[in-house]
Amino acid sequence: MNRRNFLYSFSFTAAAIILGGCEKNSENNNKVVEKFNESQKLPLKLSKNETAGIFKPFTQELKIPKEINFKNIAKAKFNAQKSLVAIYKDKKTEVLTFQGDLPNPTIRIKKGDNFELDFTNSLEKPTIIHWHGVIVPEEMDGHPKDAINTQITKEYKYKINQRAGTFWYHTHPHGRTGEEIYYGLSGLYIIEDDDEKRLNLPSGEFELPLIIQDRRFDKKANLIYKEIALDNNGILGDVVLVNSTPFPYQNVKNTKYRLRILNSSSVRTYRLAFEGIESFVLIGTDGGLLEKPIIVKDILIAVAERIDIVIDFKDKKIGETVTLKTLGFKEASNFITNQKYPNLGAKIDIMKFKVTQLSTNDSVKLPRNLSSILKIKESDASKVRTITMEIIGGGIWTLNKKPYDMNRVDERVKLGSTEIWEIKNTVHMAHPFHMHGVQFQVLDRTGKIDFPTDKGWKDTVLVMPGETVRIIIKFTMPGLFVYHCHILEHEDHAMMANFLVE
Ligand code: C2O
Numbered sequence: 001m002n003r004r005n006f007l008y009s010f011s012f013t014a015a016a017i018i019l020g021g022c023e024k025n026s027e028n029n030n031k032v033v034e035k036f037n038e039s040q041k042l043p044l045k046l047s048k049n050e051t052a053g054i055f056k057p058f059t060q061e062l063k064i065p066k067e068i069n070f071k072n073i074a075k076a077k078f079n080a081q082k083s084l085v086a087i088y089k090d091k092k093t094e095v096l097t098f099q100g101d102l103p104n105p106t107i108r109i110k111k112g113d114n115f116e117l118d119f120t121n122s123l124e125k126p127t128i129i130h131w132h133g134v135i136v137p138e139e140m141d142g143h144p145k146d147a148i149n150t151q152i153t154k155e156y157k158y159k160i161n162q163r164a165g166t167f168w169y170h171t172h173p174h175g176r177t178g179e180e181i182y183y184g185l186s187g188l189y190i191i192e193d194d195d196e197k198r199l200n201l202p203s204g205e206f207e208l209p210l211i212i213q214d215r216r217f218d219k220k221a222n223l224i225y226k227e228i229a230l231d232n233n234g235i236l237g238d239v240v241l242v243n244s245t246p247f248p249y250q251n252v253k254n255t256k257y258r259l260r261i262l263n264s265s266s267v268r269t270y271r272l273a274f275e276g277i278e279s280f281v282l283i284g285t286d287g288g289l290l291e292k293p294i295i296v297k298d299i300l301i302a303v304a305e306r307i308d309i310v311i312d313f314k315d316k317k318i319g320e321t322v323t324l325k326t327l328g329f330k331e332a333s334n335f336i337t338n339q340k341y342p343n344l345g346a347k348i349d350i351m352k353f354k355v356t357q358l359s360t361n362d363s364v365k366l367p368r369n370l371s372s373i374l375k376i377k378e379s380d381a382s383k384v385r386t387i388t389m390e391i392i393g394g395g396i397w398t399l400n401k402k403p404y405d406m407n408r409v410d411e412r413v414k415l416g417s418t419e420i421w422e423i424k425n426t427v428h429m430a431h432p433f434h435m436h437g438v439q440f441q442v443l444d445r446t447g448k449i450d451f452p453t454d455k456g457w458k459d460t461v462l463v464m465p466g467e468t469v470r471i472i473i474k475f476t477m478p479g480l481f482v483y484h485c486h487i488l489e490h491e492d493h494a495m496m497a498n499f500l501v502e
């Protein structure tokens, strides 16, 4: 769909979208959520699903991305291209990839080392890669203004200057980020350092990346992107891919595993829990390890957030199964979305872990202290800014009521200074707020929901409907960067702005 048609169909139904948030229509809307809550426990009822008949859930083994480890190579090559990939066994799906297959490779690099990559754009339109959460100079960051034309190659080169953690990369062209990530252009990016190595966390076969994305497919296994204008509130799918594998399974031993989880869906927030294991341990957030592990029963992960957890299968016998599921999170929105697909409140079984082998060594003990996080003091802040999340003009998602303009500087920040940003959500939908070029800390939030992830370094924070979240940021990298809502359809719209650090 071209930009003009897109905007036209959007404003055409804007009234309906707005009504979704108000009293009169919320009854209707709740019914949909309920329906999906109680009777639509996916994928048990895949008969509703267009892909029913082409595959059975939990029969495909989890794919593990191959790794590009900068310990072994000096420079990598990515080429954004159309590819045919077997997402469903025996079927080919047209997707976008960086190296011809999905999942895209995981980048692994050590603090202090140089990252070098040649990126060629073999797509029809301009695009650019952004290294989400990695603090790099402006020219390396993948600002939408730096999108390169088709058949052009850009050289990325920068030094890793931050602590260990789980990050990710994705393309970032203005207005098309959602579509490109949807079709495949994202991957995991792991930074290691000596402090973390010393902790002896589960590694090798006991460290699994889980990249979670809900998607829509037709009967021929083709991906379906936007279908109706309501999808501009965010694309919800009925098939959950983990590492580009639909509803997979993974064989495990009865011991501890470290799971690095990334939500790179379009809009869905997951409340992750394990059926068969009551609690697990949160050890890290967007910007790396927490100070101390936190035991949780379930955990929220919004779009673009990462969580680092340790789960122990030690009480499981051979043959037993543990299911990773989302309990649903209807608190995130009462906006009407595409009723063909499970809403934000839907419970969905995502993948199964099958215990198939006894572990021969269970020497891994989780340390009590993981890292130290120096708290940024409120008294260090020289300025307080307020950013509001709003819907204007009958349906345009914005920050501070200003639709994104790539060439406008919205906030000017002094290099080296510390600031408090109050992110105020004025609408009936939760939005994950993300900033480039920094890692920040969450000071507090006005809402009632407790986010254990607020205790760690963050680059993306979920702001609930009607809530204000205060974050504190020290700006150490000069240049022009963006901040935006990370619901992909919102950022593509206009819910983005520029800040200049100088
Ligand atoms: Cu995932 Cu502008 O970022």
Ligand code: CU
Binding pocket: 130, 131, 132, 133, 434, 435, 436
């Ligand atoms: Cu980013």
Ligand code: CU
Binding pocket: 397, 430, 431, 432, 485, 486, 487, 490, 491, 495
């Ligand atoms: Cu948003």
